Amino acid sequence: MRSFGYARAGSLAEAIAARAAGATPIAGGTNLIDLMKLDVARPDRLLDLNGLDLRGIEIGPEGARIGALVSNADLAAHQQIAARYPLLASALLAGATGQLRNAATTGGNLMQRTRCYYFNEADTPCNKRSPGAGCVAIGGVTRIHAILGASEHCIAVHPSDMCVALAALDAQVIAEGPAGERAIPASAFHRLPGDTPERDNTLGDDEIITAVTLPAEGFADHYSYLKLRDRLSYAFALVSVAAALRIEDGRIAEARLALGGVAHKPWRDQEAEAALIGREPTRAAFADAAAIVLAPARAQGSGPEGNAFKIDLARRAIIRAFDQAARRTPQSQTHKQVA
């Protein structure tokens, strides 16, 4: 870790000005400080957002607005969020640990960086760290890498659980910069690596996330967040599935499907969702949806060090998560046995 300057933002305007001048925001610090210790992040100046008034949760008939500094723990425990948007609460609880969720914030979770092993090895070639250097992950240990949307320049995945639920729920990320406020659909917030993997998302370099908003529909009746990982808690997803259904008269009226751990962004597939409309909520229907989502999937290496298994695992997980949602037996995040 290298020396850095530190300032606490007194107001949003001050924060935006400092950010535009090159300061790096810090919220919970659970990701940024780790990366600084590994010499992966080398900010000159830290801009501490914690003095800003971005900790509110407002919830009404038309939806919810969650301040960027609301902690992952507070958000998951918020009674109305848990009641109206249980998919989000469940995804939050599937992430990290109690201690981390106490410190981690909504904005920081959106902005967290990949867990690609090599990204964290500051002395290896990585396009995300140093554009043009190459991607050492390709041909290496790729168990936790992408099966969808990867490019020859980067095969990393976005590791968040929360963001998978946000994508499924059609949330919006509210950003504010010198040009004012704008709303970015959650599923368009993160991006695919293409030939610019150094950019994780579409937030401007001069913008700050102030809030996340949720539409009225929370799919509280039929949802499940199913996370598969290498131990039952405190591990990033190998594959996770946010599944939500609206069922009318025994048929699917609306479906949402987003995957985590498989791509550089939460992977939402509207074609697969559309294919479910009008069908009965059967495993066969869900398998068809899974086939559509995974048709473009490509493996990076086989065996336990590769990720070929994730394609089949994702298929099985999609079917199960939808099945859990349909039966109203959402995956419990406290009893880890998969239902």
Next chain:
Amino acid sequence: MDGMFDPSRRNSGDGPGRALPRVDGLAKVTGSAPYAGDFALPDMLYGVVVSSRIARGRITGYDLDAALAVPGVERIYTCLDRPRMPASAHRWRDMVGPPGRPFRPLYDTRILYAGQPVALVIAREFEIARDAAARVGVRYEAEAHATKLERYLDQAYVPPKKREGIPPPAEPRGDAERAFAEADCRIVGEYVSPAEYHNPIELFGSLAWWEGGQLKVYDKTQGAAATAQYLASVFGLGVDEVQVTSPFVGGAFGSALRPQYQLFLAAMAARDLDAPVRVQLTRPQMFSFGYRPRTRQRVGIGTDASGSLRAITHDAIAGTSVFEDYQEAVVNWAGKLYACDNVRTGYELVKLNLYSPQDTRAPGAALGLYALEAAIDEMAHASGVDPVAFRLANDSDRDRDMDLPYTSKALRSALEQGAAAFGWNERSPTPRGTRDGHTLIGHGMASGVWDAMQMQASAVATLRADGRLEVGSATADMGTGMYTVMVQVAADTLGLPAARITARLGDSSLPMAPLAGGSWSAASVGAAVENATLALATKLHAIAARLPDSAFVGSRFDQVAFEDGELRLRAAPERAIRLEALLAASGDDAITATAKAAPDPASQKRWARNTHGAQFVEVGVDEELGVVQVRRVVAAIAAGRIINPLTARSQIIGGVVMGIGMALHEEAMLDDRLGRMVNRNLGEYHVPAHADIPPIEVIFVDEPDPEVNQLGVKGLGEIGIVGTAAAVANAIFNATGRRVRELPITLDKLI
């Protein structure tokens, strides 16, 4: 002085057998127990290590300008610019180092493995040193490295020089190959386990300073005395010119049996700069020294039609470094555990550009019994015999390799009591026989074995005027419960409550103790404490006998008892004198006695000594998703006398948890192209989380053993892990019908 344990002597309620909460528990949970990295001295300097990026090659130069320009940097040591250090290998030997040339930090430009320390930055603040360390440039000339065991199996060799204290594979017995070929039923299995790192929560760190020609050190070590000897040898000092202090150790699992490089670097810089220096490693740097080596094992077993063992072969190939031949007893257990006339074993090494492996909880046995007990399960299944019945039928009451009877071997009771507590007989013997929705439920078991060793140790006991007793020995407590064991043994001999006894350890100036490893510390140091307190008791009795008009005049030692803080005449307990009064009468401030305890060589020759266990595991495996959940565990342990049921249980639970981790989670992920592990943090190197651990029932079966050593204890540090991974793997087979022979058994191997 007769040190034999006398079971009729029960002088204090706090003696052995009592579930005394660990005496250092309050200090630990309130944060007042100081660990090596917690100590600080005025004007202390901070050292941060720079690690090698390449796995093999040469350093051609350094770019230090940027680092030296950071204000507050005092000095940067490199292999091109460092104080003189001894060259010859023998100067660098430590107590448990394997044959070869011990690693010498910053010695020369040769890179032997990735992560090797290549520079040490010293600064006035830790943050400054860390900043500058990130700016140190090192130029390398890389050479092709060899890090992946599987690519070099054809270069495997039998280690030419045996590692001291580690038995080589036993001489073949009978003709295993022929008996195997002629067996009615046989199986062969190949079992693979990855490199695993100890990963104690406390990172390695050392604070060193020189005081009047004496070297003083706070270190994380499992043996303060061994560490002092190492430093004395490396720096050319007398052992009494070095003092190593290590009062608390935040987990070690074998990693602190050898001095790690930060220790030498701190002492080197402290001498050179004439200032206290603390060198603290990072979590990624915890992957830059010893580990349990990646090992491939092949087990062949044959039985006759009735399920009697006819042949066992067990071969292992493990990685080691290019500079040492690390060895452990992987294949030495089949011949001990089972009655089989034809046994052949083999053990080979492959040189890799990694650091030397290092003893890791139940070194050798954790690996060997994984493969052996998984294979026995396969054999039992193939021959249609229940796995518990199979083990009972093939149990041996002698160590067939040494051809000696056991001092005790209550493995049969462990198997029977464990099976009963677990409800083993209700399990479905047919794989995939039990399900709960998507979850396939399976039951598996395995036996475990470890040594019950005793080493020579010394201890001191001092009674002070206020009636407090202090006992001390240069042993270590890495969470094992050693402090508590010392207090309880002392409480027993001197009839004092635990609250009046203080135990001291982790200080090389205390009487000599062996490294705290091998599960021998309770037996070894416990015996020394018993002898020291008995010697003290003799002195106290002698004082009483000299007192004018005392009831003790003319009494013999065996006519008195130490009870409730008093010396009493056995025949007339009301004739008593308080220990404080005795001390006051003596005219001294304190009375001290020192004593040694050592194993009885005649008994060592006549008997084999082992501890045993039987592990029973229930797993649930999601049929579709491969997710494994361990649902319950029963560990039935035969380990002689249990000094403290609480700390004993903790030891077993800790071992079982580690065994579950071995079965399902732990794996250092090697990138062979880079020649290094890439998951060097606790987020990505998985050990079990709470959610992975079910209720664990620990049963200590009755195993009185006056022969094994004077306290009758066998030690508990390792036996909990031995066999556990096999029991989990066997349960997964019973659940799914799948034999996964490569650890860890992650979900991709089950879908």
